[in-house]
Amino acid sequence: YSSSPFKMCFKSFENVLADINGFGRFQIMIIVISFIGRFTLPCHFMLNNFIAAVPSHHCDISSLDDGGIFRNLSQAERLVVSIPVQEDGTPSSCQMFTEPQYHLLLNLFNVTDLPTVSCQNGWVYDNTTFKSTLTSQWDLVCDRRGKNKATATIFFIGVMFGAMTFGSLSDRFGRRIMLLVSYVSGMLFAVASAFSSSYVMFAVLRFFTGFCITGIVIVSSVLSMEWVDVEHRKLVGVIDSLSWTFGNTGFAAIAYFVNDWRWLIVSVTSPLILAIVTWRWMPESARWLIANGKLEQAQVYLKKCASMNGTEELIHTLKTEVKKRDRTYSYLDLIQTPKMRKLALRTGILWFCVAITFYGISFNITGFGLNIYLTQFTYAVIELPAKISVYYLLDKIGRRCTEVGSLLLAGICLGINIAVPKGNMSVVRTVVAVIGKGFSSASFGTLVLYSSELYPTVVRQNGMGYNSFMARLGVAVAPLILLLDDVWKELPQVVLCSTASLGAIVARTLSETRNRCLPETIEDIEQQW
Numbered sequence: 001y002s003s004s005p006f007k008m009c010f011k012s013f014e015n016v017l018a019d020i021n022g023f024g025r026f027q028i029m030i031i032v033i034s035f036i037g038r039f040t041l042p043c044h045f046m047l048n049n050f051i052a053a054v055p056s057h058h059c060d061i062s063s064l065d066d067g068g069i070f071r072n073l074s075q076a077e078r079l080v081v082s083i084p085v086q087e088d089g090t091p092s093s094c095q096m097f098t099e100p101q102y103h104l105l106l107n108l109f110n111v112t113d114l115p116t117v118s119c120q121n122g123w124v125y126d127n128t129t130f131k132s133t134l135t136s137q138w139d140l141v142c143d144r145r146g147k148n149k150a151t152a153t154i155f156f157i158g159v160m161f162g163a164m165t166f167g168s169l170s171d172r173f174g175r176r177i178m179l180l181v182s183y184v185s186g187m188l189f190a191v192a193s194a195f196s197s198s199y200v201m202f203a204v205l206r207f208f209t210g211f212c213i214t215g216i217v218i219v220s221s222v223l224s225m226e227w228v229d230v231e232h233r234k235l236v237g238v239i240d241s242l243s244w245t246f247g248n249t250g251f252a253a254i255a256y257f258v259n260d261w262r263w264l265i266v267s268v269t270s271p272l273i274l275a276i277v278t279w280r281w282m283p284e285s286a287r288w289l290i291a292n293g294k295l296e297q298a299q300v301y302l303k304k305c306a307s308m309n310g311t312e313e314l315i316h317t318l319k320t321e322v323k324k325r326d327r328t329y330s331y332l333d334l335i336q337t338p339k340m341r342k343l344a345l346r347t348g349i350l351w352f353c354v355a356i357t358f359y360g361i362s363f364n365i366t367g368f369g370l371n372i373y374l375t376q377f378t379y380a381v382i383e384l385p386a387k388i389s390v391y392y393l394l395d396k397i398g399r400r401c402t403e404v405g406s407l408l409l410a411g412i413c414l415g416i417n418i419a420v421p422k423g424n425m426s427v428v429r430t431v432v433a434v435i436g437k438g439f440s441s442a443s444f445g446t447l448v449l450y451s452s453e454l455y456p457t458v459v460r461q462n463g464m465g466y467n468s469f470m471a472r473l474g475v476a477v478a479p480l481i482l483l484l485d486d487v488w489k490e491l492p493q494v495v496l497c498s499t500a501s502l503g504a505i506v507a508r509t510l511s512e513t514r515n516r517c518l519p520e521t522i523e524d525i526e527q528q529w
Helices: 011-019 025-038 040-045 075-082 102-106 134-138 142-173 175-194 199-226 230-257 261-269 271-281 286-291 295-309 338-362 372-381 383-396 399-419 426-454 457-486 491-507 522-526
Strands: 057-059 095-097 116-118 123-125
Touching: 011 286, 025 040, 025 199, 025 230, 025 271, 025 295, 040 199, 040 230, 040 261, 040 271, 057 095, 075 095, 075 102, 123 134, 134 142, 134 199, 142 175, 142 199, 142 457, 175 199, 175 261, 175 271, 199 230, 199 286, 199 426, 199 457, 230 261, 230 372, 230 383, 230 426, 261 271, 286 295, 286 457, 338 399, 338 426, 338 457, 338 491, 338 522, 372 383, 372 426, 383 399, 383 426, 399 426, 399 491, 426 457, 457 491
Parallel strands: none
Antiparallel strands: 057 123, 095 116
């Protein structure tokens, strides 16, 4: 930026916003309405941790019932003679003996030489934790394990394309109307997915749920940011990110009490009903209206803002002061000029790395041998101190240093867990993972605010849509990274650690935005330095 951080500001709008109070009751109303709609997002993003959980299971051994000795055995004895034992002493989940091995009741023979086959008649699941999951509904275990992980990837591919679509549409048609479209369509597809009758139907509906629901975060975060003054952008960014924290914390409790996958989806989607009701009070972005030449509508909303904030006597006319947008902007504008192109490339890589790190840790709630509800709750709660710390650090050391530091520390935690042995050190591994989750959460919270400040108003929504696309690409890859434990148990941790480190390096190349006004045009970006 130039030597004077305020030289490139859109003076007229920033001044008017300052006159009518850039953070009063009007702005608080916007934040509260956004908060309601955003509660459901983290629940859907983390949904697979519970609806696709894999309960303890073994082959259905009813086919081995020969009507004689087998029928007189207890259930435990039937398992001994029917299911081979793995190296760690637990019954195999995917193999069974071809016929009952009654001699095993006397512990006389080496079971490694006995003939086994894959499960012939399906599986039996332990329903003590979950009444029903996708896994037990459609037998997504053993050689179909990949289909289970794929449901998360399919959802996030939908989110990925939805981010691009809603980012572009809200720049073209406005923030407010696209927020309503996202609310309604996201709710309809989510509820429909809960009543799926087949795996394919569920996968398709989850794709469209992800596609539609992502508009909520894309639109509401930018809408909130465009209505507040420079001094309060940091606060609004942190409050927006805290909606994820409260959503994740509440989700752990909801999942604990609702252990049927269909009703869990319905439960976490229900807050959208309230969001749709409160949408009527959500204003359009005055910045967007001005940039598109709709000055009279902007004036109406600015007067509403002044009225609610008690500053009506200070409202100024904008008609002679504003710059009118002379054309329609698209995603192509992100790459047509040199500095804009560099900005898009760097933020895209950074969002990809941050998302893989954050969700790679978040999806691995069963990898530490502890209660998954407690792990989910702890993962959520750790975000609170992380984001409160971010609030103070953003002004103390700046956006860039906060982003770089949090990613490096997340990478260090992931590296430590590579060295800590599994088994009797599960508590230590969980503690380190929780701390790492806190740092990755801090990096995500910082990045949302940081990116919205880096992009100019004319392509801000496109820029955030593109960044969200890159993030969701990372999220879609995260469940597949966890499958790499088949190659080497620690390989997922190595990949996540490397990704966090790469993100920190890229973040170091971005410019600082602390105490800067939002850039309004692409020319503002090209004139920096």
